[in-house]
Amino acid sequence: MLLDASAAVDQAWNNGSTPLSMACAEGHLEVAKLLSSYGASRAATPFGTPEEVANRAGHADLAAWLVASRGWTPLAHLETLTAARATSLLRSGASLREGEPTPLQRAAGGAGEAAALVRRAAAPWSPASHSLFPAAARARAALLVLSLYEIHERYHLDSAGATNGIAALDFGHCVLGFAIARESQ
Structure with missing residues (x-):
């Protein structure tokens, strides 16, 4: 609950130990995983790095997990x-x-x-993946969908009367997946 409420994941005690270093000293693998998932620093404390702390305390499984997950976001x-x-x-x-x-x-x-x-x-943007895109991409998708709808309504297009035989909404369905990027390039 504290981490979800934006608690300082790296708040050190007076002696310099962090929540992650304490979890490693006690062998609390699940706590270390949770802290790591919130971006806990793996920098050395006065007691060493979290890996060193876990190894010294005899928690080889925890130390191995820390090594394996070093590059994880x-x-x-x-x-x-x-x-x-x-x-x-x-x-x-x-x-x-x-x-x-x-x-x-x-x-x-x-x-x-x-x-x-x-x-x-x-996956490319679609109505099924829309909710998983960042706010800017969702806003762009909404604007493009609205624009396509307005074009459709303004020109009274349907699948039989659209230019080149492609309805505006069919066109939009095909193109939006390419027009909406999840990550900036």
Whole structure:
């Protein structure tokens, strides 16, 4: 709840330990995953890096996970993300193609709602993927759909009477997927 309410994920105690370093010292893998999914820093504290802390405390599984997830962005933490949080990250513009591996690479073979949302968000814009696009892309889609509708109404076009035999709305259906970009190029 605190992280969802924008609590400072890296707020250190007086001795310099962070929530992530404390989770690593205690071997709390799920807590470390959650903190990492909110962008917790993996920089060294006075006690060392989170990996060093986990290794020193004998939590090899946690240290191995920290190594494996070094290049992940918050969206790449698919096993930790709820559908609501994945949707929020996608709508706020989280990249599908940044990080190592990228969220899209991780979602390709992944199970679960978050992975399915990432795969759906990677598809060209459509009414089914609209809600997963960032605000600017959704606004552009709405403007283009409205423009196409106004052209359709102004010229009384239908599939039989449209220029070159292509109705404005059919044209829009074909083109919008190319006209609306999820990520700025």
